Amino acid sequence: MRILIGNHIDPSIRERGDMRAWTQRLLWFARPGDLLVLCCEPDNAFCDYVLAHTGVKRSELTILVAPAGAWGDRLLDPASLTDPAFVKTVRAALDTVGGATGVSEVFALWPSASVSHFAASLGIADRFPGAAFFAQGGGEIGNNKANFRALAAAAGVPILPGRVCRSRAEAVNATRELLASSGSGAVVVKQAHNGAGVGNQLLVRDPQLAVDHVGARHLHHLAPGEDGITAYWDQRWTWASGGGRWPVVIETFAPGADAVYSEHYATDTGTQPTEMGRLFYVGRRLSHQVVPLDRVSDRVRAALLDGGTRLAEAYRAFGYRGHLSADALVLPDQSVVFTEVNAQVSGSLHIYQQIAHRVVDVAATPRRQVVEYHVPPTWAVPDFTAFLTALDETGLAYDPATRTGVIVSMPAIPLAPGAPAQFVFCIAYDPATGYEDTFARLGERFQTLPATAIDASVHVGHAPVSFSS
């Protein structure tokens, strides 16, 4: 059996707010015998729903809730994992299945030092791959977009022209130089620690530039000349650097690119590719992703695999162990450039490893694909039950016989009483048919706002939520 930890990036690095729903995707990974640690009581309806798809019985799992720490039950407090009473509870739970020696692996959504300490407190640090590295804060090294650029450059993996800046003055210089040499007259500013484009801001000189499909939640039209650059950084350096905490990445913007990724798994002995996929941004907001990767040439696929493998090996070389995702862009000339590595359990692993390969078995005949959608900000879904009811009424629920249909990936916990639910859901589909019709039929049911009503840079809901890493 394994211990699965439903944590998220350490709040001391980036405090994400309410992650109760997103971290419960942990349930997709559960296998009979596993012990799960969550920050909150599991959503029973969602738990039953997931286990009905994976075929695991609730009685075959032990689900423990870590003691409420600084964030209540909204987010797992890393310190709670080594709370003496909690460690005692875990030990007692393990004793019923033969003790800690029976644990084959400690698996965590984020490679926190606290997981190393937790494993050590149980005497099973060796079951958490990379425990010694992560115990000393290695998780942060592998999840920093500035470090990525240096590591990728050293590994000879293609990246876009860009700079890593540690001061406002450096940012002004870098912006000026990159704008001058960029064909698009645009650059992307990236926070070192953020995800799904929420920490990215696109700076454009030309208001007509097509940017709707870009993974940069924020958009800024630069005023002309040096003043426009200086004014931007006067206003945004604090945001971009997290109050001076992190280096800031500035890259030239590549218009008309497709966003793809290659995921890998690193062990003590090597790395192996696990899956590739494609991300779609709509209104500069992460909209959906498709696995396995389709509609690319063999050359693009080979370049993505090659660069992803070299990055995985580079991250392995400095100590990282576990799953990692190498994000890339396919440029209009079909070259592949890499944009970041997320050295953690990504927002894709549950889709391809569990839903696509385990539940749907996409590689079987007839072949299937899986797309995972974020509920668009233009929809209003009252709650989980309403969504399942709609699936039943429309016949869109996942059908094991056809291996097509909708599977909800995470619980729908309203962020405020009466607020619409935000969550993600998968559509398993026949590649010949596509997923657009299914999505459109759900839209007919739930869309209440026109797309133009949404400002991409504003979070929907009452709290800043981004589900992805």
Next chain:
Amino acid sequence: MRILIGNHIDPSIRERGDMRAWTQRLLWFARPGDLLVLCCEPDNAFCDYVLAHTGVKRSELTILVAPAGAWGDRLLDPASLTDPAFVKTVRAALDTVGGATGVSEVFALWPSASVSHFAASLGIADRFPGAAFFAQGGGEIGNNKANFRALAAAAGVPILPGRVCRSRAEAVNATRELLASSGSGAVVVKQAHNGAGVGNQLLVRDPQLAVDHVGARHLHHLAPGEDGITAYWDQRWTWASGGGRWPVVIETFAPGADAVYSEHYATDTGTQPTEMGRLFYVGRRLSHQVVPLDRVSDRVRAALLDGGTRLAEAYRAFGYRGHLSADALVLPDQSVVFTEVNAQVSGSLHIYQQIAHRVVDVAATPRRQVVEYHVPPTWAVPDFTAFLTALDETGLAYDPATRTGVIVSMPAIPLAPGAPAQFVFCIAYDPATGYEDTFARLGERFQTLPATAIDASVHVGHAPVSFSS
């Protein structure tokens, strides 16, 4: 010919103040034909003095002063290196010796992105080892004491028990746990970016603990219990984390240890050890260092070489190129634990590579050793001339015939009008005789204060100066 850059850690990471004197140690590295870039006009007396020892003619060197930037002539502004007018000046200087293609290497005291950009602007990025990595901020990755702990743990190199903390709450927990498990009842707090013990603070429960020899400039006697820990961190978290910019390292304190180091050079094809030495702290202030390393057992020497080599290989694996120094402690039980890596030109390279091996040729018969002393804070040396005069009058100046005597390592620039000069100087000596007598004779001449007059945590002089990395 080579281009040598007299820079220091990028001020955007850590602003060091007036580094005019310390960066002029660059002159020791000069060979005929080299082009040197300094932040200020060279100290002519010191320049002539160095060249008289190395046998290089001033006419064989080109010395350029980078344009004054944000720090005037006190510190090289990284942006100055790519100032168009300066690049033009460098090109013109290179043209007199056959152009940039004749440059065999770009060598910098600190691996700044600005050096990569400078080399690229001359079309010779390939002459700066690791240029692509450093261009993306790689220099910071390799010089962060928190990253060190993770990388060393991953490489299986022995380190002291400790933690990397990203918040005050984590620091409080780590301090409590490490104090509880530490035999000494003491821990060392380390800023991620600092050097020579200036960024270290020793927290002790027992005021009687012997700590004079320790490389931790600051000392704090903890009040009893949890309150003492909390009070400390309420007061010092901002200092330790650089205002939240960096992770903070907390390690158990190892009493009675000796400070040693192993230096290495990393290239595209491998690493090689360059030298080992020993550091001596007096009043918790870096006092002097001896090369080559003596008075250690073969077992200690082998452990230091082995750990240093593994660290050098680990740093090489993620992209670092150039000189690096692995610092370690020899514990009373003769085990060797590593404490940090400085992946830059250290404060030791000029001592062993240039003064010990090039000028003194310590390995020749009869064998010699070299110690480099900081002018103690209890001395008052009026200026460089006064020191040289004293050397002449006492017969303590370096004598090429005996290969013993005093060699001043850096210029003596008073930090304020009338303030005593602070600098470092070497003593080449016969190992059978030692260096103590020479040092004592200089002390008779220059000591004006008793040792007890100096508070270790206070910088001497009017500006915070630490010469070492």
